Amino acid sequence: xxxxxxxxxxxxxxxxxxxxxxxxxxxxxxxxxxxxxxxxxxxxxxxxxxxxxxxxxxxxxxxxxxxxxxxxxxxxxxxxxxxxxxxxxxxxxxxxxxxxxxxx
Amino acid sequence: xxxxxxxxxxxxxxxxxxxxxxxxxxxxxxxxxxxxxxxxxxxxxxxxxxxxxxxxxxxxxxxxxxxxxxxxxxxxxxxxxxxxxxxxxxxxxxxxxxxxxxxxxxxxxxxxxxxxxxxxxxxxxxxxxxxxxxxxxxxxxxxxxxxxxxxxxxxxxxxxxx
Numbered sequence: 475x476x477x478x479x480x481x482x483x484x485x486x487x488x489x490x491x492x493x494x495x496x497x498x499x500x501x502x503x504x505x506x507x508x509x510x511x512x513x514x515x516x517x518x519x520x521x522x523x524x525x526x527x528x529x530x531x532x533x534x535x536x537x538x539x540x541x542x543x544x545x546x547x548x549x550x551x552x553x554x555x556x557x558x559x560x561x562x563x564x565x566x567x568x569x570x571x572x573x574x575x576x577x578x
Numbered sequence: 579x580x581x582x583x584x585x586x587x588x589x590x591x592x593x594x595x596x597x598x599x600x601x602x603x604x605x606x607x608x609x610x611x612x613x614x615x616x617x618x619x620x621x622x623x624x625x626x627x628x629x630x631x632x633x634x635x636x637x638x639x640x641x642x643x644x645x646x647x648x649x650x651x652x653x654x655x656x657x658x659x660x661x662x663x664x665x666x667x668x669x670x671x672x673x674x675x676x677x678x679x680x681x682x683x684x685x686x687x688x689x690x691x692x693x694x695x696x697x698x699x700x701x702x703x704x705x706x707x708x709x710x711x712x713x714x715x716x717x718x719x720x721x722x723x724x725x726x727x728x729x730x731x732x733x734x735x736x737x738x739x740x
Contacts (some may be wrong), residue, residue, distance in 0.1 A: 522685045564704065565586060566588065567637070567640055569701065570637070571612035571640065573590065575602045
């Protein structure tokens, strides 16, 4: 996953983009109008962020009737979760080695 | 999932007396054996200690993973040495690319806290300060070290907690 990870983290290292992903994750597919609502930002600005997220592979869009809806790509989240687990395991692993050292 | 973005926290209860656990943590040589490092000096408050990765002797699988980084240096800036309950130091997380000068970058703080409990000793490890690591560095660091801990967690936790 390392090759793809860097753009993912770069894409998420921005408060607005993080918020967009959070709203899409919690509320399901949304239109740009719905995503812009209440943010105080322009549609153009939101669109720009969506395209950055799309490039990182985190979101995708689909046409529903006359509307374009954006959604989070769940498979990417699953990969992120998998990686978080692995990193967390390295701490666990270090502490298990400490256990071996003191509990013999 | 931990919802903070700045720190990683782990707790383990060890069936061993606190003095023994302290000896394995507060003594640089013993620390290095399970952690997978050799140090050029002991842990004393305020000391800057240079370590290098030397595969651990207590777990063969981990040792084989550490093998590819063998010899990589790491600076430990020791802050607190309070036997038998606190050891803390700062370091540069993910600093595994020897062609990069990490010295100007912010460091994370690692704190080991030991507490006596009925079963033995509770050890809490906290690594904090990830939020001050620049974004570009997080991405670079991740590319440089797929196995690394820490920086990635910061963004992933933000992501997963969202």
